[in-house]
Amino acid sequence: MSATDVPRSEESDLVSRLRLGDADAANEFFDRYAARIRRFIAQSLGAEKSEADDLLQETFIALAEALPFFRGDSSLFTFACAIAHRKVLSFIRTNARRARLLRDAAISESEQRRDVGSHRDFNSALMQLSPDYREALVLKYVEEISVAEIARVLALSEHAVESRLARARKLLRKHLGESQ
């Protein structure tokens, strides 16, 4: 399911109920988006570790705090991803060395786990990209959100997102070529 599948009117109703602290709305939001936000965080970090769960928790708490200021300019998923993106950036800045080790571990882990002939090359090439590039690719091709929405998540102009995507694709091709 892509982020655009949920009608805006339905989503604004959900936001209103979340702002009132409605338990059903919290459950609905959680069931609808939590797994996707977690996947976005894990892909951005490049590791399926406890760090992703920690950052998911931080994201949800920050989201609860930020909801009163949500203007509805973007989808709720985009808003949540923007918060998650900042949490990931902050984590990477403060744990730069650790993040590098995690990334390396993720590469070797994915190489070991994936079946022969499946997406091993692709995954390891993806993990060699910087988080900025990986995030842009994941949002565009996995979460299928528009360039305008990606621009909101990454706090960039649409033109900058297009450039980043182009560079990410070029690098991905390069890494895929090297892994052959």
Place this chain on the structure above:
Amino acid sequence: MKPEPDESNLAAEMKAAARPLSEIGETNLKRAFLKRLKEVAARPDVVPIEFDGRKIDVRLGGTILGAALKNDIRLMHVCGARTLCATCRVVVESGAENLTPMRPTERFSLRWHLSISPRTRLACQARVRGPVEVKSVFPLCGELPNS
């Protein structure tokens, strides 16, 4: 040799290679999220602050600068609230704990402009979480200092 992924098949490759969506069941996270939502919902929408002795209402989480401008207090902000000029700086007389913590950019700006008092904040950055009392450092726009 494996063909290079062009834009059309990149999406399919990415989707196939993406981590599966792992189920997140009834967890502490869900409870913590709901608890925080309820706390936020219970907070008042506006909080009173005192600016240069004048009482004004600020939207909870709004900046001091935003509140001042909304109430026709012409606080200087030469750089357009980008932490560059520090002309919007204010001295916090009381309630400093009710402002959001200082970010590195704000701290850097204040140090750069040689304003090292711990009570000084940038009005464009400090967000209000409760009652505070502040005083502007520079004269307001259109006001000349007494000669």
